[in-house]
Amino acid sequence: MTVRVVLPTGFGINCEAETSHAFQRAGATVDSLHLNDLLEKPALLAGADILALAGGFSFGDHLGAGRVLANRLHYRLEQDLTRHVDGGGLVIGICNGFQTMARLGLLPAGRPGKQTVSLVENTHGAFYDGWVRVAMDPLSPCVFTRGIEAMDIPVRHGEGRFIASDEAYREIQDNHLAALHYVDPDTGLPTSEFPQNPNGSRLGIAGVCDVSGRIFGLMPHPEAFLYPENHPHWRHRPSSPTGIEMFRNAVQFCKGL
Numbered sequence: 538m539t540v541r542v543v544l545p546t547g548f549g550i551n552c553e554a555e556t557s558h559a560f561q562r563a564g565a566t567v568d569s570l571h572l573n574d575l576l577e578k579p580a581l582l583a584g585a586d587i588l589a590l591a592g593g594f595s596f597g598d599h600l601g602a603g604r605v606l607a608n609r610l611h612y613r614l615e616q617d618l619t620r621h622v623d624g625g626g627l628v629i630g631i632c633n634g635f636q637t638m639a640r641l642g643l644l645p646a647g648r649p650g651k652q653t654v655s656l657v658e659n660t661h662g663a664f665y666d667g668w669v670r671v672a673m674d675p676l677s678p679c680v681f682t683r684g685i686e687a688m689d690i691p692v693r694h695g696e697g698r699f700i701a702s703d704e705a706y707r708e709i710q711d712n713h714l715a716a717l718h719y720v721d722p723d724t725g726l727p728t729s730e731f732p733q734n735p736n737g738s739r740l741g742i743a744g745v746c747d748v749s750g751r752i753f754g755l756m757p758h759p760e761a762f763l764y765p766e767n768h769p770h771w772r773h774r775p776s777s778p779t780g781i782e783m784f785r786n787a788v789q790f791c792k793g794l
Contacts, residue, residue: 540565540791543585547571548606551593552631555760560589562763563784565791576609579617586791587627588618590634592693592758602656602696603636611641615649622648627751627787629681632694635744635754644754645705645714647747653705654745656756657698660737664695668769669735670722671743671757678750679716680790681783687725688778689768690757697736697756699745709745717744717755751790759783 542560546553546569557567565587575581582588596605610618622628622643630638635656642650659665672687673679701709709715718727718741719734727741728734734741736756744755759780765771767779 538792540586540788541584542567542587542589543575543582544569544589544591545572545575546591547573548596549594549598550591550606550633552591552758552760553593555763556589556591556631559760559763559781559784560587560788562781563788565784565788572606572609576613579614582614582617582621585621585626587629587787588621590628590630590637591760592632592634595633595637598633598696603633603638603640606633607637607640610637611649619648622752625751627680627791628753629787630754631758631760632697632756635756636696638752638754643747643752644745645708645747647749647752654699654701656696657700658696659694659698659735661731664693665732665735666693667691667732667735669733669743669757670720671717672720672725672727673717674713674715676713677716677746678713678748679744679746679753680750681746681753681786682716682744683786685778685782685786687720688780689762690759690780691761692735692757694736694756697738699736699738699742699756706739709742712748714745714747715740715742716746716753717757719743
């Protein structure tokens with residue numbers, strides 16, 4: 538079967554090429570659609586298996602990271618987005634896409650609604666661009682991280698510190714919805730230390746899914762690590778997973794594999 542991905546573009550979304558390439562390498566067909574075209578014709582989302590909200594700085598983040606994009610999706614596409622997730626569709630939001638999903642209330646609820654989590658300014662108050670180590674929760678229902686234990690992965694953001702209401706934190710912990718954590722490379726344990734934790738997220742949370750595992754947002758950029766040679770120390774490191782595994786997991790899930 539053909540797995541179809543809808544990937545909004547334009548207005549400062551600037552990781553769409555890498556995200557499209559990742560899904561194509563994973564075996565999917567990608568419809569890269571300008572946001573205006575998608576909002577004018579919401580039916581373009583119908584029949585899609587995956588909605589991918591790529592990283593970048595949509596609308597310049599002038600009113601806060603992901604806020605304007607989330608508002609546009611809320612007022613113009615919410616019913617279609619709800620049908621997509623209720624019908625079994627997947628959603629992934631990377632960096633700015635994760636920030637947008639949080640503002641839409643998609644996480645951890647799994648469908649648009651009241652916002653209970655947010656990504657706010659890094660504790661050190663600056664943009665950070667570097668590589669981190671993340672470990673996956675083996676008990677998480679997340680479709681995208683299944684079978685992956687840990688990996689090095691790039692991050693680049695200024696508003697990536699994950700915060701949540703007390704109720705949301707309890708739901709996330711009780712249901713293992715924090716699919717990946719920033720960890721100390723030596724111990725493999727979640728850390729709050731900079732730069733291993735690049736933003737100061739509580740519990741080292743780097744990504745969150747809903748209880749179905751189909752709706753997933755993360756701050757690191759798996760689409761920026763699709764080949765071993767992307768790693769700055771690729772000549773001297775043992776073979777290990779790359780970000781392509783997350784995209785393959787999603788495509789295989791949609792194929793029923």
